[in-house]
Amino acid sequence: MNAKSTSHKATFVISQSAEDLFPLFSPEGERRWVPDWDYENVMGTARLQDDYVFLTKSHDHAATEAIWIVKHYDPEACRVQYYKIEPGEKVGVISVTCDALDRRTTRVEVTYTYIGLSDSGNRFVGQFTAAAYEEFIKEWKTLLEIYFEKRAGGSLQTVRQNQP
Numbered sequence: 001m002n003a004k005s006t007s008h009k010a011t012f013v014i015s016q017s018a019e020d021l022f023p024l025f026s027p028e029g030e031r032r033w034v035p036d037w038d039y040e041n042v043m044g045t046a047r048l049q050d051d052y053v054f055l056t057k058s059h060d061h062a063a064t065e066a067i068w069i070v071k072h073y074d075p076e077a078c079r080v081q082y083y084k085i086e087p088g089e090k091v092g093v094i095s096v097t098c099d100a101l102d103r104r105t106t107r108v109e110v111t112y113t114y115i116g117l118s119d120s121g122n123r124f125v126g127q128f129t130a131a132a133y134e135e136f137i138k139e140w141k142t143l144l145e146i147y148f149e150k151r152a153g154g155s156l157q158t159v160r161q162n163q164p
Contacts, residue, residue, distance in 0.1 A: 011108060012137065027048075065086070091114070
């Protein structure tokens with residue numbers, strides 16, 4: 001078997017500070033804004049760091065249970081990178097960077113790279129198109145906006161209504 005791989009990158013801008021936004025791209029943070037997100041904390045702490053390990057059941061393109069390992073965590077630069085391993089299926093590398101455009105606006109860059117480890121993993125890689133990825137990341141932005149809108153008591157709705 002020859003492993004297939006694919007990589008997609010997308011960016012979006014959200015009206016939140018990088019310091020408020022970046023912590024949401026952690027296992028604990030994702031519980032706040034991603035419906036049905038949960039994980040198994042095997043480290044005994046929620047403090048993220050390089051080599052932190054956690055498990056998920058079937059979320060985020062998972063065909064099976066996944067082992068997540070923090071490859072690189074740099075909170076000062078608002079960057080995190082994860083390995084996502086689905087034994088016998090595929091390996092993913094997920095990178096998230098939050099760049100402050102100003103005090104209240106952040107550009108989020110998200111890159112997903114997948115490598116197939118089996119025929120079924122290769123099929124997934126073949127179907128993980130740029131168009132599918134764009135829809136996936138568009139949902140991230142929508143869910144984050146909903147989260148912040150609820151947290152702020154509806155202030156984002158007012159901002160959206162006033163945009164041209």
